[in-house]
Amino acid sequence: MMSxxxxxxxxKRDYYSIKDGKLERTRRSCPKCGPGVFLSEHKDRxxxxxxxxxxxxxxxx
Ligand SMILES: [Zn+2]
Numbered sequence: 001m002m003s004x005x006x007x008x009x010x011x012k013r014d015y016y017s018i019k020d021g022k023l024e025r026t027r028r029s030c031p032k033c034g035p036g037v038f039l040s041e042h043k044d045r046x047x048x049x050x051x052x053x054x055x056x057x058x059x060x061x
Contacts, residue, residue, distance in 0.1 A: 028055075 039046035
């Protein structure tokens, strides 16, 4: 049977983005797990799905 796995194909595509001709990291790596593990971006925080490390984005307003 045919499986619908469009998700897995694009799973790793968002780690980098091109901005103003420069390669930019869109995701930050976890300081606890090391450079191989990326924090998942949320609106106001970044969190590691592996160890649970969470970094809140500071907004001074
Ligand atoms: Zn981690």
